[in-house]
Amino acid sequence: MEKRMQSNAGFMKALKCRECGREYPLAATHVCEFDFGPLEVVYDYALIKKSLTRATIESRPNTMWRYRELLPVAEDPTVGTQVGFTPLIKADRLAKALGIRELWIKNDAVNYPTLSFKDRVVSVALSRAKELGFTTVACASTGNLANSVAANAAAAGLKAYVFIPSDLEQGKIVNSLIYGAQVISIKGHYDEVNRLCAEIAGKYGWAFVNVNMRPYYAEGSKSMGFEIMEQLGWRLPQHTVVPMASGSLLTKIHKSYQEMSKLGLVTETPWHMHGAQATGCNPISQAQKAGLDFFKPVKPNTIAKSLAIGTPADGFYSLKVMKESHGHAEDVTDDEIRDAIKLLAECEGIFAETAGGVTVGVAKKLIASGKIPAKDSAVLCITGNGLKTLDAVMGHCGQPREIKPSLREFEALLAAEKQSPVNA
């Protein structure tokens, strides 16, 4: 297998430790044997530059795979070929509500097929897993990843094991079970699920998308950034607000901006990466606000369960990216998260999951404090769909008013509303 990978690695050159720079073959492996540093894919950018132009990209189908040279598969993708190219919405009403000149929403709440940005990373991880000869795939998940692994594995004919904390939202549990995946519910929070999966991954020969497949998996997130630039008319956004769980998405969107600049596909202009967390699980934002370059793990307690990672693997690199790009981090309470979900829904007609509430709530704070200047333009990354976390807003968004099928009752209701407006 090793030989095949060496001779046919597409645009990839090797895996490389982010800490010490040691190189490894392009196998299913994720940490450096010497310092446990994460491994990252190294590309042949000279080769990529020869085949990747704006015109080539624009001639390809509207999916994340139009940036295929910058995604870590050796051959054409085989799983999730329809994923990505979600809408970038100019959010004028929300811009007005938050007090900023220009605002965009990158809406992965409607990503295909499982309504979260995780379809991007899973599409890459499973395509690569098939190239490496795996037939069973697995993941540790706070919900969205489990949904995506279950669905994409089903469509690809792979066997799937997904491991989740037992307190997840019903919507996210059903959304994994329906595809016939083996759903293992762990009595503990995500960090405990993670620890168990690290031990399982070492023992069984499975492709764990966020453990031994992580170097490939994580690269899939870059496609969200590539799309943002192309959809803005081939330019870099000034500010990008990204929710942080492990912090991986923030670092990979940053990397996507670096790569497109380096390849000359966009003109390099200053950009700022801002990170959003829930106050009930804020190890990264706490450290950023205190000016530290390391974080202290926390025990999560928040309705934003998809972001409830107390020991964020990319926390250190997220802090570095925010520092280098002169960005900021902030966090919001459960009530602020619900209010922000409602604000986004009422202004733009987009129903985001709790992580989206975190992103909008944090953007509001950063704009109000001037950390994102009101005269600037910002992109907010919405990563998941509100229909999966109904539990979080149920009872907080009003009740339908019930009447008999009678015109008189309806008119009475309208008259009462005039006297004391409900939605003033």
Added chain:
Amino acid sequence: MAAKVRIPTPLRKLTNDEEVVEVNPGTIAGTIAELQARFPGIKERLLDENGGVRRFVNVYVNEEDIRFLQNQDTPVKDGDEISIIPAIAGG
């Protein structure tokens, strides 16, 4: 009876592929010293140049992260289980 350390895959080359190693009671610092005496080179994989646990290494005693306990001063008793685990991406 002794305490047990589960050795993660990246370190098994050092332990001759042993997955579980028994160590004497004491503290995590003592456990790491004992591992180093038996499997030379393992300490520098776990600790940085200042003697702290490397930032991508997580150490657990009976499933609790030592950063929530007393770090390297965390007591290790007979029957305890110690896991050494690389940080993992989310979620």
